[in-house]
Amino acid sequence: ILNVEQSPQSLHVQEGDSTNFTCSFPSSNFYALHWYRWETAKSPEALFVMTLNGDEKKKGRISATLNTKEGYSYLYIKGSQPEDSATYLCAPNGATNKLIFGTGTLLAVQP
Amino acid sequence: ETGVTQTPRHLVMGMTNKKSLKCEQHLGHNAMYWYKQSAKKPLELMFVYSLEERVENNSVPSRFSPECPNSSHLFLHLHTLQPEDSALYLCASSQDRATHYGYTFGSGTRLTVV
Numbered sequence: 001i002l003n004v005e006q007s008p009q010s011l012h013v014q015e016g017d018s019t020n021f022t023c024s025f026p027s028s029n030f031y032a033l034h035w036y037r038w039e040t041a042k043s044p045e046a047l048f049v050m051t052l053n054g055d056e057k058k059k060g061r062i063s064a065t066l067n068t069k070e071g072y073s074y075l076y077i078k079g080s081q082p083e084d085s086a087t088y089l090c091a092p093n094g095a096t097n098k099l100i101f102g103t104g105t106l107l108a109v110q111p
Numbered sequence: 112e113t114g115v116t117q118t119p120r121h122l123v124m125g126m127t128n129k130k131s132l133k134c135e136q137h138l139g140h141n142a143m144y145w146y147k148q149s150a151k152k153p154l155e156l157m158f159v160y161s162l163e164e165r166v167e168n169n170s171v172p173s174r175f176s177p178e179c180p181n182s183s184h185l186f187l188h189l190h191t192l193q194p195e196d197s198a199l200y201l202c203a204s205s206q207d208r209a210t211h212y213g214y215t216f217g218s219g220t221r222l223t224v225v
Contacts, residue, residue, distance in 0.1 A: 031211075043215075043217055049211055091154075
């Protein structure tokens, strides 16, 4: 069973601030790392799937990096907006597509 | 809408009741999953179905009984639940069980056991 840790647990920023948070996972038996964005009362929404060490993915103001050797991924949000407020989940998976989720980082962006 | 539909959205049931949660997807996905989220805990995998066959039962009590009659539908049958089973139950699907496919989630069923 993979042990997935996300930090910080919660984050409050002002509109326009840039922010980042961390996902740590065991580096052995790694196949892919998934990031999801989960707004209250909605479905978790897939942001990125990353597989290669050194991968960097970008979607608008959100980007993510991956270090499989040391077992971590960073998610960055540039110029946070109130609509970015959500819980951001990471989930590594091993040989089968069984995602093990972290507890998430709750981001609140104040206008 | 994500393409994965869960019904009902909310459910209140007594400990002696029998109820079912339904999940439906028409995305052509071959794998479907049930997850549970309790307060302050991460999403917890319950069951995995691939091509309508259960491939994983993650030590879930027998009072939860999944059923996958075809590749588009997944049910979770509930009976004699306990108050601690109150949680958000999420269904998800993926193209197949290959490692690089992300999941498409439904909006969940908020279950309260009284």
